[in-house]
Amino acid sequence: MGAGSEGALSTRVLGGDPRAVARAISLIEDGAPEGARLVRELFGHTGGAWLVGVTGPPGAGKSSLVDRLIARFRSTGRRVGVIAVDPTSPFSGGAVLGDRVRMQTHAGDDGVFIRSMATRGQFGGLASATHEAALVLDAAGYDPVIIETVGVGQDEVEIARTADAAVVVVAPGFGDDVQAIKAGVLEIADVFVVNKADHDGADRAVTQLETMLGLAEPPRGEWRPPVVLTQATSGEGVEELAVALERFRDRPDDLRLERRRQREANALRRLVGELCWRQVEERIGLSEIGAISAQLARRELDPYGAAESLLARTRPAQP
């Protein structure tokens, strides 16, 4: 695949061609160098889309809620992109199937692009890959781009940080109630949703969340995350959620830019670490890295010394 055809691919992405978008995301997901080149080419054409992260524990009803949000945004004439970060694996046929079924409901609508991205245990690479896939959709003119993740862990926190707005969805009585949500996830939420409003304990979950938020110091940018009660199956509360999101989007420019600056700072840090490791791999070679790891396992080397030596051999420190 030469540079010429990559150039053509970016042009096709910018023209909004769904097959080019799909191919571009595959390149990124595979960690192919062509993917990195493509991101470079597209980056200057991004920033127009509004990135909305939706996360929460499994079973909270996120997928149905995202379906409702897609319909809501479509009704205003927008083309909507969705990245569904999906716990795919040999084991979890169920999750993949669920997602495929869901895609069918929008299959006839070329104003909606839904793409699953797999959790591959890639080393810190998932947040990068998700971020870059969102950039591709952004460049292709999808706006908003919804990034849906399942879970309440550090990876979701990092992915949510790549969005302009983060929605955390819980269901009443889930696990240990709101304690089931890791603190880091609470902190990144711009809007909370208690879904399954018809279930027992929904009002209690809202009160709990509001109490926790009330105890916390004033959130960044003077925005106090609202708690919205929804019932995705009936659509109840979805308009309220969309309005809350739009209210968040329409904050002063400097707040939105600062959020994006933070996002780029995080992405930069990830990227520097990844590029640096790639250089170490290229310079040292996988077999010697394997031998060094074995020496570490036998305690014949110490890890800091080994890491410093790998760095020094790859790139000598400046005087």
Added chain:
Amino acid sequence: MGAGSEGALSTRVLGGDPRAVARAISLIEDGAPEGARLVRELFGHTGGAWLVGVTGPPGAGKSSLVDRLIARFRSTGRRVGVIAVDPTSPFSGGAVLGDRVRMQTHAGDDGVFIRSMATRGQFGGLASATHEAALVLDAAGYDPVIIETVGVGQDEVEIARTADAAVVVVAPGFGDDVQAIKAGVLEIADVFVVNKADHDGADRAVTQLETMLGLAEPPRGEWRPPVVLTQATSGEGVEELAVALERFRDRPDDLRLERRRQREANALRRLVGELCWRQVEERIGLSEIGAISAQLARRELDPYGAAESLLARTRPAQP
């Protein structure tokens, strides 16, 4: 804090002094340079302890189960260390309190050391910090060291990879049943536990897990993870769990060493990325990195170009 007193600290850790251990872990948790130096000093004295990771979704009863395991291992005369990775934050007083209450039950037993480590949203640093804290306990003579995490995400996968054996605990009927567990977590489990054996659906959860495991390709090292049914509140099944773990521990040496080699390779990769970023920060300075991030947010730079330039300015590539 001079090198001399750090030297004294490592000596005290090696002597098994709990206060020195606590201080050492704090240094690591804070990301202090003294922490890194300490790990270097201790590393050669580690590798003796058996590291057992215990993870699973909130509400599965992990803490009670870990309590039972502590008692079981104590009964064989071993000193037991526990790192509880804890979703601490201004918001989550509950979780911290729960953990403190739990520590009280072992407060009178100086053969047990329990330490909470907070999820701080540190950038990829949690798995490193947890791994290094486990090394400190290892150096101090605690064996086994149990690393308990709450959740089913990528961070738990990475932390579990730092252990010699990974236990994944679920409760019957939790969320979407076993689909609530991310695939990556299934893949890292060496032993599964279905806790709350007295609850409805426990047998069904066991069958589901066994079916999923049966469908998968033969697991690494010819080990097929067993599914153990426990009831932590009564202690039922805990002996069976301990025996399953010990059976896993007693596999041939080459399998155990290969696991440790993998762990060191992962740790090395993390460490190289972290050291590299730290060098970039030192060389370039936070204010210029902030300015570059703002340029990225305004799309005046592209991220790969920016990362490559930062790397090149920090360490010129070798010819």
